Amino acid sequence: MHAVQPPASAPVPCCSEEEVVLLVHGFYARVRHDPLLGPVFDRHVHDWDAHLAHLVDFWSAMLRGTRRFSGAPMPRHMALPGLNPALFERWLQLFARTTAESGNPAMQAEADARATLIARRFWQRYQVEGHDVLAGTLRNPGHHGEHP
Numbered sequence: 227m228h229a230v231q232p233p234a235s236a237p238v239p240c241c242s243e244e245e246v247v248l249l250v251h252g253f254y255a256r257v258r259h260d261p262l263l264g265p266v267f268d269r270h271v272h273d274w275d276a277h278l279a280h281l282v283d284f285w286s287a288m289l290r291g292t293r294r295f296s297g298a299p300m301p302r303h304m305a306l307p308g309l310n311p312a313l314f315e316r317w318l319q320l321f322a323r324t325t326a327e328s329g330n331p332a333m334q335a336e337a338d339a340r341a342t343l344i345a346r347r348f349w350q351r352y353q354v355e356g357h358d359v360l361a362g363t364l365r366n367p368g369h370h371g372e373h374p
């Protein structure tokens with residue numbers, strides 16, 4: 227008997243599931259200790275084990291094409307108060323630092339590209355219908371400096 231082989235056309239994922247787990251856990255360990263991002267997550271994430279498992283599913287879908295993730299990232303982020311360009315920049319910086327340490331250049335490139343694209347979409351939409359717009363408290367929309 228031969229083991230069942232995936233179809234020849236199946237794309238080869240850039241990374242293993244173990245690498246996704248390491249990426250997600252490493253990244254959120256940084257996030258939790260970060261003076262800018264840490265407090266935001268402290269306020270909104272109450273079950274870190276569940277959050278990490280959820281985000282492993284998300285990145286596994288992004289990078290490996292798995293189908294376990296079910297969630298609503300856009301509305302979740304639109305509902306967060308106080309998002310601004312500095313937070314997104316820091317998020318991307320810590321993410322890039324973590325992917326750079328993965329030792330897997332293909333995963334690094336794919337993950338960084340996805341993250342940058344998604345962050346841009348989140349911020350663009352946030353300026354139109356994010357929590358702070360609806361609350362009338364968004365300051366300096368579109369500003370990309372240190373003090374949004």
Ligand code: HEM
Binds near residue numbers: 267299302306
């Ligand atoms: C300023 C930058 C960001 C901050 C402060 C932030 C913060 C958060 C917080 C607090 C949650 C939990 C929300 C909740 O459970 O109600 C969350 C969930 C999540 N975040 Fe972010 N995030 C940021 C950027 C990003 C980016 C760039 C991505 C993807 C590339 C991302 C992916 C996700 C996903 C997939 C979830 C789970 C959504 C769901 O439950 O469906 N986040 N984020």
